[in-house]
Amino acid sequence: MVTNLLTDYWPILVLLLVSLGFAGIAMGGGLLLGPRRSSARKQEAYESGMRAIGPGTRQMPVRFYLVAVLFILFDIEVIFFLPWAVVFRQYYENGLGAFILLEMLVFIVILLVGYAYAWKKGALEWE
Amino acid sequence: MTPDQILFIVTALISTLAAVMVVSRRNMVHAALFLVLTLFGVAVAFVLLEAPFLAVVQVLVYIGAIAILMIFAVMLTRNVTDDSGDPFNKNARVGGLAALFVFSLLVVMFGGWSQFTAYPQAGDTSGSIVQLGVALTAADGYVIAFEVASMLLLGALVGAIFVVWPRQNENE
Numbered sequence: 001m002v003t004n005l006l007t008d009y010w011p012i013l014v015l016l017l018v019s020l021g022f023a024g025i026a027m028g029g030g031l032l033l034g035p036r037r038s039s040a041r042k043q044e045a046y047e048s049g050m051r052a053i054g055p056g057t058r059q060m061p062v063r064f065y066l067v068a069v070l071f072i073l074f075d076i077e078v079i080f081f082l083p084w085a086v087v088f089r090q091y092y093e094n095g096l097g098a099f100i101l102l103e104m105l106v107f108i109v110i111l112l113v114g115y116a117y118a119w120k121k122g123a124l125e126w127e
Numbered sequence: 128m129t130p131d132q133i134l135f136i137v138t139a140l141i142s143t144l145a146a147v148m149v150v151s152r153r154n155m156v157h158a159a160l161f162l163v164l165t166l167f168g169v170a171v172a173f174v175l176l177e178a179p180f181l182a183v184v185q186v187l188v189y190i191g192a193i194a195i196l197m198i199f200a201v202m203l204t205r206n207v208t209d210d211s212g213d214p215f216n217k218n219a220r221v222g223g224l225a226a227l228f229v230f231s232l233l234v235v236m237f238g239g240w241s242q243f244t245a246y247p248q249a250g251d252t253s254g255s256i257v258q259l260g261v262a263l264t265a266a267d268g269y270v271i272a273f274e275v276a277s278m279l280l281l282g283a284l285v286g287a288i289f290v291v292w293p294r295q296n297e298n299e
Contacts, residue, residue, distance in 0.1 A: 009174060060202045062291050068199045069287040072192040073280050079184055087260035100264055110277040114284035123288045
């Protein structure tokens with residue numbers, strides 16, 4: 001079983017090891033080799049080389065939350081596309097192409113109502 | 128012990144410890160980050176159970192989206208980085224007992240289920256994405272549930288906009 005896992009998920013394991021190794025070497029190397037001369041300016045939060053304005057984790061406008069919710073909803077919509085797309089050809093070859101297409105059309109049209117609402121309401125815009 | 132079991136035990140330990148950290152951290156942002164680790168452990172569990180699609184969904188939706196939403200939700204509250212205070216209140220003991228009761232109930236229930244210790248056999252395709260696709264789209268399958276899912280998403284979309292959108296009478 002685990003041999004199966006190794007062949008199937010080998011790239012993910014490699015990615016995990018490379019990212020951990022890269023971060024570890026970069027941080028560990030800096031810790032070991034780099035000089036450490038601290039100053040008040042260096043202790044500030046890094047903000048693209050500029051002086052940071054206000055705390056980094058201040059209260060956010062609720063609009064960000066709306067964006068995140070919209071992202072999740074369309075993310076889940078896409079997740080539903082995948083199993084549908086995988087079996088589409090199977091249906092098509094059995095002469096049921098119209099049926100499976102209609103299924104997804106119903107699914108999308110229902111969501112398009114919400115999309116139109118969000119668009120009309122201006123929820124997709126950032127003033 | 129087989130390598131599978133070792134992998135499972137390590138994953139289970141990491142996710143359980145991370146879950147304990149989620150409920151015991153005084154800083155809510157840290158708790159949210161530990162939640163990401165817990166969810167990742169669950170994704171590995173799905174992989175071990177040969178449910179790759181669920182593992183992908185777990186990473187994409189839960190780690191990619193729900194965790195971000197959690198962090199946004201935390202940042203909407205006041206004084207996020209400050210110490211949120213002792214996460215345990217005077218009901219902690221009662222809550223712990225209730226959790227223990229539910230947990231033992233689940234252990235008894237699942238212990239009596241013959242499929243509980245069953246492990247997916249090699250060549251078993253019941254967890255594959257093709258099977259899921261057929262189940263979701265077949266006329267004698269879950270096609271109604273599939274369409275209702277889009278209604279649920281629609282409801283959530285409209286609801287989110289309605290809750291967040293400023294009321295007109297409040298602007299007057």
